[in-house]
Structure formats: structure tokens, C-alpha cells
Amino acid sequence: MSMVRTVGAPHRRQVLWWAFLMHRVSGVLLALFLPFHFLVLGFAIKGDATLDGFLAWTENPLVKLAETGLFLLLAVHLAGGLRLLALELLAWRSWQKNMAALAAGAALAGALLFLGVAW
Amino acid sequence: MNARREAYLYAAQRLTALIMAPLVIGHLITIIIAIQGGLSAEEILSRTSGNIFWAAFYGLFVLAAGIHAALGLRMVAAEWLGFRGPLANWTVAAVGLLLILLGFRAVGAVI
Amino acid sequence: MAGDDKDATLSVGVWRGDADGGEYVEYSVPHRASQTVLDVVTWIQRNIAPDLAYRFACRVGMCGSCAMTVNGRPRWTCRTHVDKVARNGRLTIAPLDNLPVVRDLAADMAPFFEKWKRANGAFQGGETRDDPIAEVRPDEPERKEADAAIECINCGICYAACDSVRWNPDYLGPAALNRVWALHNDRRDVARDDRLAAIGGEGGCHLCHSQAGCTAHCPQGLDPSGGIAGLKRALFRAALKGTV
Numbered sequence: 001m002s003m004v005r006t007v008g009a010p011h012r013r014q015v016l017w018w019a020f021l022m023h024r025v026s027g028v029l030l031a032l033f034l035p036f037h038f039l040v041l042g043f044a045i046k047g048d049a050t051l052d053g054f055l056a057w058t059e060n061p062l063v064k065l066a067e068t069g070l071f072l073l074l075a076v077h078l079a080g081g082l083r084l085l086a087l088e089l090l091a092w093r094s095w096q097k098n099m100a101a102l103a104a105g106a107a108l109a110g111a112l113l114f115l116g117v118a119w
Numbered sequence: 120m121n122a123r124r125e126a127y128l129y130a131a132q133r134l135t136a137l138i139m140a141p142l143v144i145g146h147l148i149t150i151i152i153a154i155q156g157g158l159s160a161e162e163i164l165s166r167t168s169g170n171i172f173w174a175a176f177y178g179l180f181v182l183a184a185g186i187h188a189a190l191g192l193r194m195v196a197a198e199w200l201g202f203r204g205p206l207a208n209w210t211v212a213a214v215g216l217l218l219i220l221l222g223f224r225a226v227g228a229v230i
Numbered sequence: 231m232a233g234d235d236k237d238a239t240l241s242v243g244v245w246r247g248d249a250d251g252g253e254y255v256e257y258s259v260p261h262r263a264s265q266t267v268l269d270v271v272t273w274i275q276r277n278i279a280p281d282l283a284y285r286f287a288c289r290v291g292m293c294g295s296c297a298m299t300v301n302g303r304p305r306w307t308c309r310t311h312v313d314k315v316a317r318n319g320r321l322t323i324a325p326l327d328n329l330p331v332v333r334d335l336a337a338d339m340a341p342f343f344e345k346w347k348r349a350n351g352a353f354q355g356g357e358t359r360d361d362p363i364a365e366v367r368p369d370e371p372e373r374k375e376a377d378a379a380i381e382c383i384n385c386g387i388c389y390a391a392c393d394s395v396r397w398n399p400d401y402l403g404p405a406a407l408n409r410v411w412a413l414h415n416d417r418r419d420v421a422r423d424d425r426l427a428a429i430g431g432e433g434g435c436h437l438c439h440s441q442a443g444c445t446a447h448c449p450q451g452l453d454p455s456g457g458i459a460g461l462k463r464a465l466f467r468a469a470l471k472g473t474v
Contacts, residue, residue: 010302011391016442024439028195031188034218038181041225044164051160058158071150078143081136087440088459089133114151122430126469129436129462194437198397203432 019100023080026073033070072111079103128190135187142180167229174230181222189215240316242270244282245324248333254322255279267300267307267315271323271335284335291449294383297390298335299324304390306449326390328403342386342405349406350428353413356420364418376415379408379457381450388444388454400433404444404454407435411457414464426465427474435461 012018043050057063083103153162167173193211196202202210238261243254257274268286275282286296291309298307301315301322312321329337357364366373388404389395395403410429413419429435435458442455468474 011304011443011447012393014443014446016440016446017393020439020441024191024195027188027191031192031218034184034188035221038218038221038225042221042228044160044225044228049160051163055158055160071147074143074147078140078147082140084440085133085136085140088462110147114147121432122427122434122465122474123469125432125434125436126430126462126465126474130466130469194439198394198437203398 015100019080019083019103022076022104023084026077026080029073030070030077033073068111068114071114072107075107075110076104079107128193131186132190135183135190138179138183139187142176142183145176146180164229170230174226177226177230178223181219181226185215185219185222188218238319240270240312241320242274243320243322244271244274244279244335245322246279246282246334247331249331249338252331252334254324261312261319265312267298267305267310267312267321267323268296270312270321271298271307282335283333292383294385297326297337297385297387299327299390304387304447306385306387309449326386328390328392328395329386337386337390339386341399342389342403343384345402345406346384346409348428349402349410350421350425351406351409351413353416354419354421357418366417372415372417375457375460376412379412379415379452379454382408382412382452383450385449387447387449388452391443391447393441393443394437394439398433398437401437402429402433402435404438404458407438407458407461408444408452408454411454411461414461423468423473426461426468429461430465430468430474435465438462 040051040054043054058067080100080103083099086099153166167177189211192214193207196207196211240259240261242257242259244257246252246255257278259270259273262269268289271282271284272286275284284296284298286308287293288295289308291306294306296307297304299305299322300307300310301317301320303315304326305315307323315321323335325331325335325337329339329341332338368374368377382405384405386405388408392401392404394401407429410425413425414422419425438455438458440455440459444454445452445456448454465474
């Protein structure tokens with residue numbers, strides 16, 4: 001039997017829960033991306049040509065979109081992490097909601113900057 | 120008790136986060152600069168080859184990221200997959216070690 | 231909706247069942263001015279379903295026994311006005327989440343209090359009645375922290391609102407840890423290091439991810455999430471000192 005009798009989990013409808021979810025999901029996705037990132041850079045051992053072959057592939061618009069996503073993930077995880085450090089280590093309790101909003105804003109701004117420069 | 124272990128793991132997670140905060144900012148800025156005019160292996164390698172600063176920067180980054188990712192995945196596995204206990208701990212430790220080794224190999228390739 | 235409308239009716243879904251499962255049963259309840267959710271449950275029990283099981287005692291927000299899930303959120307029903315939570319005259323009422331059910335709206339609080347014990351949540355003094363009374367000034371920083379955490383009424387609302395409890399049933403949860411935070415800031419207590427050891431291991435305070443559902447839902451306006459962050463800092467210091 002499930003102990004949960006609540007549909008839709010309204011207790012999650014608050015800023016800090018969403019801040020948690022963004023931090024966790026971005027973290028998991030970054031952790032999954034990391035080995036591929038390292039493997040690709042490892043191509044450089046085999047010479048410029050292999051790495052360049054891969055880099056040519058990244059000119060693909062779809063790949064660029066994915067890269068923008070990665071940039072966003074890193075920015076989100078950084079901003080969310082700084083929020084969490086402030087919250088737990090400095091105990092900025094009354095500020096937490098503002099911090100969460102600020103973190104999301106900073107991450108978004110960073111990603112848009114990337115998008116603007118990349119395209 | 121394992122209170123001390125958990126306290127140190129928690130501290131390691133936060134400490135690696137503190138170490139990585141400036142590194143991530145540096146990384147993001149480098150990305151923005153590097154992608155202007157397209158990416159090439161030559162460009163990347165001309166920046167990093169034989170450069171002690173970038174070697175230290177990315178070496179530290181890889182070490183912190185491997186530890187941080189493994190500890191994060193440990194919590195996710197425990198909560199969302201119900202995977203906890205000694206086997207889970209050894210598994211994420213192996214994942215972290217693998218990430219660090221792959222990362223060092225990548226750093227070695229571009230330096 | 232208008233509180234004085236004598237013809238108005240509430241449509242109320244009440245979870246009926248036991249530890250093996252159950253379902254929502256529909257009831258129509260007359261809507262009254264200044265009606266609380268507990269009033270609604272009591273009306274159903276007295277007029278329609280005498281076998282409806284639920285729990286309450288003081289009716290004034292002191293005893294902490296009437297907490298239920300109202301429209302998906304854990305609330306103290308005696309201090310929750312229908313007009314504040316009903317949507318288009320609709321209420322759903324269920325027992326608290328994250329706990330087994332005894333029957334109908336009565337959640338089994340045993341695991342909740344077991345964790346209170348596991349966290350060593352009882353004060354442990356080191357002095358006798360012959361010693362002079364300890365002088366703790368109200369403006370001491372530690373005393374202020376303890377003050378902020380001490381008004382818990384053990385209602386279990388924070389526990390039901392916590393996803394860390396949901397995702398790991400071993401987790402001590404916000405109420406027990408909030409209690410430990412209050413005791414940790416009581417310098418008369420002699421078991422503070424033992425208590426840190428009791429709440430620092432697996433199932434302990436490091437499972438809190440500062441989602442702060444506890445703080446958002448606590449009817450007493452307490453901040454268990456902030457207290458747990460304080461415990462994490464205390465545990466780190468204790469680990470460095472080698473006292474845990």
C-alpha cells in the first residue's frame with residue numbers, strides 16, 4: 001500500500017521545493033554528461049584531427065542547442081549551489097526565497113548570454 | 120556510529136562546492152570566450168598546452184567534480200532508486216574514482 | 231464563498247479506510263460562518279457517519295492531535311477555516327501523509343514518536359534539586375535559538391510535508407530534529423554530543439535538502455529547516471573536534 005493519499009502533492013508548490021528540484025535534476029544531468037565530456041577531450045591525445053572531427057560535429061544546430069542546455073545546467077547548478085551554501089552555512093533564513101529567485105535569474109541570464117554569443 | 124562519516128561526507132560535498140564555485144565561473148567565462156568564432160582543437164590546445172595554470176585549474180576542477188558528483192549521486196540513488204547501504208557506497212565511490220581518472224586523462228590530453 | 235449563506239453546501243471527500251487501503255467517500259455538509267475543517271469532520275461523524283474515526287482534543291491549536299491532509303496539504307484542522315481552504319465549496323480530507331493509517335482520518339503516530347526517541351529528544355540535565363538554578367539569560371544567542379524551536383506541539387504536519395521522509399522512511403524528520411536543535415541550544419543539557427551522534431548517522435540530519443516544506447507548513451510558524459542547517463554545522467564542528 002502506498003502511504004501517499006495525496007494527488008498532485010500541493011505541499012510542493014513553493015519556491016524552495018522547485019529550487020531543490022532544479023538543483024537535483026541539473027546535478028544528475030551534469031554528472032551523466034561529465035564522462036562524455038572527458039572522453040571527448042581525451043581525443044586530443046590521439047591528435048588534433050580526431051578532436052577537430054568531433055568539434056565539426058558540434059557545429060550542428062541541434063548540438064548547439066544541447067550545448068546551450070549544458071551551459072544552462074551548469075549555471076543553474078552553480079547559482080542553486082551558492083544559494084544552498086548561503087542558506088546552510090550562513091543561515092540566511094529570511095532571505096532564502098529571494099536567493100532562490102536570484103539564482104534562477106542569474107542562471108537564465110548566463111544561458112541567454114551564451115545563446116547570444118554562440119549563434 | 121557513522122555520524123562522523125556522514126558529517127565528513129557532508130563537509131566534503133560543501134567544500135568541493137566552495138572550491139568549484141569560482142572554477143565554474145571561470146569555466147563559463149572561458150566557454151563564452153572560446154566559442155567566439157567557432158571551436159577548434161588548435162585553439163583549445165594553444166591555450167592549454169604546457170600551461171601550468173590551466174593544468175592546476177582543471178586538475179583541481181576534476182578532483183572536486185568527481186567527489187561532488189559521486190556524493191550527489193549517492194543521495195539521489197538512496198532517495199529515488201532506494202539504493203542505499205554499503206554496496207551503494209562502494210558503487211558511488213567507484214563512479215567517483217572513474218570520473219576522476221577519466222578527467223585526469225582528459226586534462227593530460229590537452230595540457 | 232459567502233460565510234453566512236445558510237443554503238450553501240460543502241461537497242466533502244473524506245478518505246475512509248484502514249492500514250490496508252481505502253478510498254474517498256463523498257459527503258454533503260452545510261456550510262456555516264467561521265466553520266473550521268474540524269467542525270466539518272465532526273458534523274459528518276455526528277450526522278452521517280458515526281463510525282468515522284478521527285482524532286482531536288483541545289480544538290484551540292494547542293494539543294497537536296487534529297492534523298489532517300486538507301485539499302492535499304497537511305494542516306491543523308481546528309484552526310483551519312473552511313473559507314480559507316475550500317475551492318468552489320469543495321474539500322478533500324485525508325489522514326496525514328508519510329504515516330501508516332489506523333483508520334479513516336486517524337494516522338498512526340507511532341513511527342513519528344519512535345523517531346523522537348531515536349533522536350534522544352528528552353532533556354538530560356546534570357544537576358540535582360540541591361544545585362542552584364542555572365541562570366540562562368533570555369537574550370543569550372543560544373537561548374534565542376532554543377526559544378524559536380521550543381513551541382512545537384508534535385502535530386506531525388512538518389513530517390507529513392517532508393519529501394525527505396517520503397523518499398527515505400528511516401529519516402528522522404523535521405519535528406524530531408527541531409527538538410534536538412532546541413536541546414542543543416540548552417546549555418544545561420549534558421547529552422548534547424551524544425545527541426549529535428544519534429542524529430548524525432544514516433537517516434539523520436544530512437538527509438535534509440532544505441526544501442523547507444516543514445517551515446512552509448508549520449502551524450506554529452517554526453523553522454525546522456533552519457534548525458537542521460544549524461545541526462549540520464554543529465555536527466561538522468563536532469566531527470573536527472572528535473566528539474562524535
